[in-house]
Amino acid sequence: MIRGISSMATRQLLEQLARDYQSRSGIETTFESVGGVEAAKRVRAGETFDLAVLASDVIDGLIAEGHLLAGSRTDLVRSGIAIAVRAGMPHPAIGSEEALRASVLAADSIGYSTGPSGTALMQLFERWGIAGDLQSRLVQARPGFPVGQLVAQGQAQLGFQQLSELINLPGIEIIGPMPEAIQIITTFSAGICAASTQADALHALLAFLAGPDSTRAKQRQGMEPA
Numbered sequence: 001m002i003r004g005i006s007s008m009a010t011r012q013l014l015e016q017l018a019r020d021y022q023s024r025s026g027i028e029t030t031f032e033s034v035g036g037v038e039a040a041k042r043v044r045a046g047e048t049f050d051l052a053v054l055a056s057d058v059i060d061g062l063i064a065e066g067h068l069l070a071g072s073r074t075d076l077v078r079s080g081i082a083i084a085v086r087a088g089m090p091h092p093a094i095g096s097e098e099a100l101r102a103s104v105l106a107a108d109s110i111g112y113s114t115g116p117s118g119t120a121l122m123q124l125f126e127r128w129g130i131a132g133d134l135q136s137r138l139v140q141a142r143p144g145f146p147v148g149q150l151v152a153q154g155q156a157q158l159g160f161q162q163l164s165e166l167i168n169l170p171g172i173e174i175i176g177p178m179p180e181a182i183q184i185i186t187t188f189s190a191g192i193c194a195a196s197t198q199a200d201a202l203h204a205l206l207a208f209l210a211g212p213d214s215t216r217a218k219q220r221q222g223m224e225p226a
Contacts, residue, residue: 001028002198002205004051005043007036007115008144009079009162010188013221014053020217021208027201035143036115043067043193050196051205055116056189068191069199074206075189075226077218081117082163084151084172091175092158097182101128104158111139111147111156113165120184121160148172162186163222187226 006014011033018029034042036054043052044067052059052068056075062068083094092103104110104125112118118140125131139156141147151159152171159172166174177183190209192202208214215225 001030002050002201003048004029004031004053004190005039005047005049006031006033006053007039007055007188008033008146009036009115009117009164009186010053010077010223012168013077013164013217013223016217016221017209017214020213021205024208025204027205029205035145037143046195048195049193050198050202051190051192053188053190056187057116059189059191063191067194069194072192072202072206073189074191074210075187076209076214077188077223078226079162079164079186079188079223081121081160081178081184082166082174082222083176083178084148084159084161084166084169084174085157086151086154087171087173089157089173091173094176095179097179100179100182101130105130105133107137107157109137109139109156109158110134111141111150111159111161113141113147113161114143115162116186117160117162117184120186124182124184167222188223189226 014031022029040058059073093099112121141150146165147159147161148166148169150156218225
């Protein structure tokens with residue numbers, strides 16, 4: 001059995017790919033998906049996993065700390081941020097950087113995540129010079145909780161998160177990706193846990209996860225192969 005841990009952004013993708021790989025190989029393959037901060041914490045704590053799938057910079061950090069094997073980083077997908085509103089609500093303009101900035105300033109509340117997309121979004125607001133103006137209107141989803149649910153429940157008028165985390169949520173409408181000029185792309189990568197004893201099986205799994213047979217599943221989840 002191969003046991004992995006991942007952040008929520010790749011949850012549905014990895015569920016599908018794990019099923020596909022198990023059908024091909026006969027090896028039981030499972031991934032537990034939690035908030036990215038919690039996932040990294042659990043790997044650092046020495047929980048028994050074979051594989052971790054997280055943002056590439058987190059994987060690099062875990063390799064540097066000795067929790068994942070050096071040289072095992074395998075880039076899997078590139079994922080951009082999308083913007084959502086509650087179902088039935090007006091769609092503000094987001095087609096350009098200027099339009100999005102104005103829509104953000106006009107929003108009563110803005111939902112964002114604890115993951116890499118949320119960090120990068122806050123940096124964008126700082127660059128725009130509006131972080132202070134928005135402070136009282138920012139609503140951060142707790143780790144592992146989809147921003148889209150904040151939007152569906154009316155707690156956030158605009159929600160920003162990885163498209164893969166918004167794409168199948170009820171009660172929201174995805175109004176589009178961030179403008180290309182300011183789109184925030186996160187690369188999600190896999191790394192082999194240092195304590196795993198299944199190196200050969202894991203290299204075969206990584207080849208499948210990063211290979212062409214996984215492309216359609218990635219695209220269905222709003223991601224592109226890395």
